[in-house]
Amino acid sequence: xxxxxxxxxxxxxxxxxxxxxxxxxxxxxxxxxxxxxxxxxxxxxxxxxxxxxxxxxxxxxxxxxxxxxxxxxxxxxxxxxxxxxxxxxxxxxxxxxxxxxxxxxxxxxxxxxxxxxxxxxxxxxxxxxxxxxxxxxxxxxxxxxxxxxxxxxxxxxxxxxxxxxxxxxxxxxxxxxxxxxxxxxxxxxxxxxxxxxxxxxxxxxxxxxxxxxxxxxxxxxxxxxxxxxxxxxxxxxxxxxxxxxxxxxxxxxxxxxxxxxxxxxxxxxxxxxxxxxxxxxxxxxxxxxxxxxxxxx
Numbered sequence: 001x002x003x004x005x006x007x008x009x010x011x012x013x014x015x016x017x018x019x020x021x022x023x024x025x026x027x028x029x030x031x032x033x034x035x036x037x038x039x040x041x042x043x044x045x046x047x048x049x050x051x052x053x054x055x056x057x058x059x060x061x062x063x064x065x066x067x068x069x070x071x072x073x074x075x076x077x078x079x080x081x082x083x084x085x086x087x088x089x090x091x092x093x094x095x096x097x098x099x100x101x102x103x104x105x106x107x108x109x110x111x112x113x114x115x116x117x118x119x120x121x122x123x124x125x126x127x128x129x130x131x132x133x134x135x136x137x138x139x140x141x142x143x144x145x146x147x148x149x150x151x152x153x154x155x156x157x158x159x160x161x162x163x164x165x166x167x168x169x170x171x172x173x174x175x176x177x178x179x180x181x182x183x184x185x186x187x188x189x190x191x192x193x194x195x196x197x198x199x200x201x202x203x204x205x206x207x208x209x210x211x212x213x214x215x216x217x218x219x220x221x222x223x224x225x226x227x228x229x230x231x232x233x234x235x236x237x238x239x240x241x242x243x244x245x246x247x248x249x250x251x252x253x254x255x256x257x258x259x260x261x262x263x264x265x266x267x268x269x270x271x272x273x274x275x276x277x278x279x280x281x282x283x284x285x286x287x288x289x290x291x292x293x294x295x296x297x
Contacts, residue, residue: 008064021057021066031081031102034059035089036164036289040127042083042092045071054080054094056127073125073132082230084162086171087289091206093124093135093173095158103195104158104178119155122175124202124212131208138200138213140179148215152187153179158195162202163233165248165271166286166293170201174219174231181218189224196222197231203296204286247271248291268292 006029008019030044030051038061045055054073057066073080078096085092097104097120104120121139125132134141139157140149147154156178163172176195180187185196198216206212222228238251241262245255248271252262255272267281268274270292277285280292287293 017064019064019066021069025066025069031083033083033085035085036087037089040085040089041066042072042085042094044079044081044083049074049080051079051100052076054083054092054125056092070130072127072130073123078120082159082161084160084173085164086162086202087164087166087293088204089289090127091124092127093122093160093162093202095120095160095175096123097121097158102158104156104176120158121155122157122160122173122213124206126206126208129208133209133211135200135202135213136211138173138175138202138216140215150180150187156188157198159230161230161232164289165235165291166204166288169204169294169296170214171204172199172233173202174199174233175216176229176231177216185224194225194227195229197228204288204293205296253290270294 006026008017010017026047028046030046032041032043034041039059040056041059042056044051045053052075053071055069055071058068059066075096078098079100081095081102083092083094099118104118122135123132124135140147140154142148158176160173160175174197177198178188178192178195197219199219200216201214203212239245239249239260241252241260243260244258245260247255247269249255250260252260253273254261254264256265268279269281272292273290274280274287274292277287284295285292286295
């Protein structure tokens with residue numbers, strides 16, 4: 001979904017699919033993303049915001065119907081792009097940047113941005129209250145406009161993608177940045193053409209209006225001369241009933257005594273299936289997107 005005529009398509013055949021509530025309502029959108037539970041979609045709402053508005057809609061996969069259009073974030077000075085939901089589908093992390101091409105590098109000869117420095121930072125918005133906050137620790141800010149990063153590094157972050165499962169008491173976001181990495185990579189390395197992937201932890205159950213992020217770390221193993229853009233998380237294929245397992249590996253949702261099952265054998269371990277937090281074995285665990293998860297410490 002994007003371009004001058006936004007629509008829903010079958011990814012196997014390329015055929016357009018009728019989408020009630022979307023067709024005839026949304027004409028121009030950008031960088032759409034579905035929530036982990038499949039019940040929401042976030043996107044740049046270009047129809048009303050000219051690129052400066054982020055919106056969400058509810059989605060019913062069975063009827064392929066969109067409802068409850070709501071603009072959740074606006075920024076008159078920046079383009080809002082690359083929304084990505086937290087595992088509980090209640091928050092959206094996104095990029096606010098000066099470049100309408102959704103990046104933070106200097107596109108050099110790509111008019112109309114030639115000779116300019118494109119900037120961007122990552123933000124989080126609470127879908128329920130539309131409360132927005134910059135991810136200060138992730139972006140490199142220490143408060144009062146100061147930064148804990150080298151002078152050339154702030155404002156170079158874009159294209160976030162959130163891991164759809166909570167792990168170790170946090171949500172995790174991978175994003176691209178042109179910041180430096182010690183004495184290995186200079187800020188805006190190779191004339192600002194090579195971005196690199198960074199990862200940061202996000203507190204579960206954030207408080208609206210407060211920064212839930214933590215300082216980012218460089219993702220090891222990247223080629224220093226490569227342009228590494230738009231990282232994605234890939235979960236391992238699930239295992240069928242009867243397979244040997246550890247918690248979180250089973251298609252049926254439960255790992256009972258080291259064997260996959262579609263029925264619970266008692267309480268659920270971390271990453272196993274749950275309906276409410278009371279289903280989880282560990283006291284204090286949360287039930288996030290149907291899986292038991294540790295709370296943030």
